[in-house]
Amino acid sequence: MSSITVADEQVRATPAKVIQPAWVRVMHWINAFAMILMILSGWQIYNASPLFGFSFPRDYTLGGWLGGGLLWHFAAMWLLMINGLAYLVTGFATGRFRKKLLPITPSGVLHDVRAALTFKLGHDDLTVYNYVQRLLYAGIIVVGVLIVLSGLSMWKPVQLYYLVMLFGDYPTARYVHFICMAAICAFLVIHILLALLVPKSLRAMIIGR
Amino acid sequence: MAKRSFLIPGVDKRLLIKDSIKTMPDFTRRRFIAGGASLGALTLLTGCDVIDSSSAEDMLKQVSKFNDAVQAFIFNPDALAPTFPESAITKPFPFNAYYDLDDAPEVNGDDWKLEVRGLVDNKKSWTLPELYKLPQVTQITRHICVEGWSAIGSWTGTPLRDFLKLIGADMRAKYVWFQCADKDGYNSPLDMRSALHPQTQMTFKYASEILPRAYGFPMKIRVPTKLGFKNPKYVVSMEVTNDYKGGYWEDQGYNSFSGS
Structure with a gap:
């Protein structure tokens, strides 16, 4: 029971500085939910005709069969796309992207990667992203845009032919879609691990402070 | 712990x-x-x-219907599916069905007649020699399966819209509904705008040869703007109708429009 008291004091002792504004938190968790639905249903669809010599374990797929997976995928895509568009628009309009993610310099990234690997990277001020964070967060936004564009190319290869041309052809768009998914999964592993290593960052994404 | x-x-x-x-x-x-x-x-x-839970299933069905409407809205009847040179053709072109090739329908071309029903002026049935006399075109397009794989093939036949005109079909009707000779009675509805698309074809030949059994002898409906399961093979009848009559895969949950 004493541990709860300690936690209470910690919450109260934190300065009331908002690290993550409400819109970021709401969109972050909607995105997390939509993304997981998209990944698990996407694995179901992948299994119907694997691109590589493996399938995803059935337990980690959504929908029960190809038809169910497709229904989930094409339902969750609306949540993902609308939320993602709102995030991009707000991110640019409020200047958050510019303030938080820029500049990204090679020397800054190298410095912070070295610091991170030797556990010397500080997390004292969560309002300022280090260079590794900037690179990863900016990168994952680009991957997010790419996975939506390649997905749209596969969904509407005739109506959105110019989009398909961007990737070369329909089969290439499929590979791009898969590689983007793999990149997002790799990001997720690092992202969740780091959030657990620095729990106050997770708290900031939940309560803002 | x-x-x-x-x-x-x-x-x-x-x-x-x-x-x-x-x-x-x-x-x-x-x-x-x-x-x-x-x-x-x-x-x-x-x-x-x-x-x-059934509530999740209902929600998904509703969204799928919404997706039908969205797809119909963004469908541009003038947008053509890309065509390819002969060198791009996938060899061998895959046989694909929910049964083995040995179980594929064996239609006798001499007895077979295409039945025409519903909102059409001329309901006469068509024999294969009669259909072969209609003007034909060849197109090399990409067949995209609902499973994700795709293959490029060469199909020859009569544009469906020319045939619909010829039989005096009501072009304002909502669907052309195809019934097939497959076991378990394969069928599939095609929305009228897709049926009238210039590349939608009553196909009689694959790679300039009479359609082999594997690819749907005697007649396949080739719709390059639709996923493969909406390209019925072994067609025995078509009905022009305003009623949504469902389809073999559509009833099991594949999105009904499934346009590309």
Whole structure:
């Protein structure tokens, strides 16, 4: 029971500085939910005709069969796309992207990667992203845009032919879609691990402070 | 137990969850706790509870209907599916069905007649020699399967819209509904705008040869703007109708428009 008291004091002792504004938190968790639905249903669809010599374990797929997976995928895509568009628009309009993610310099990234690997990277001020964070967060936004564009190319290869041309052809768009998914999964592993290593960052994404 | 609460050195998982729970509104907090906190939330995500329930299924069906409407809206009847040179043709072009090739329908071309029903002026049935006399075109397009794979093939036949004109079909009707000779009675509805698309074809030949049994002898409907399962093979009848009559795969949950 004493541990709860300690936690209470910690919450109260934190300065009331908002690290993550409400819109970021709401969109972050909607995105997390939509993304997981998209990944698990996407694995179901992948299994119907694997691109590589493996399938995803059935337990980690959504929908029960190809038809169910497709229904989930094409339902969750609306949540993902609308939320993602709102995030991009707000991110640019409020200047958050510019303030938080820029500049990204090679020397800054190298410095912070070295610091991170030797556990010397500080997390004292969560309002300022280090260079590794900037690179990863900016990168994952680009991957997010790419996975939506390649997905749209596969969904509407005739109506959105110019989009398909961007990737070369329909089969290439499929590979791009898969590689983007793999990149997002790799990001997720690092992202969740780091959030657990620095729990106050997770708290900031939940309560803002 | 002690091992579990300290997965990461210095981080008490329970403390973390308690901290976050405190920030939630009362109602959510109770539900969150009732759900068994972190594991309960995970169940929600992987869906053991949600997905099996009929309410989730109803929701998905509604969204699929909404997606039909969206796809019909963005469908441009003048947008042509890309065509390819002969060198791009996939060899061998895959046989694909829910049964083995040995079980594919064996239609006798001499007895076969295409039945025409519904909202058409001339309901006469068509023999194969009669159909072969109609003007034919060849197009090399990409067949895209609902499973994700694709293959490029060469199909020759009569544009469906020319045939619909010839038989005096009501072009304002909503669907052309195809019935096939497959076991279990394959069928599929095609929305009228897709049926009238310039590349939609009554196909009699594959790679300039009479359509082999594997690819749907005697007649296949080739719709390059639709996924493969909406390209019926072994067609025995077509009906012009305003009623949505469902389809073999559509009834099982594949999106009905499934346009590309």
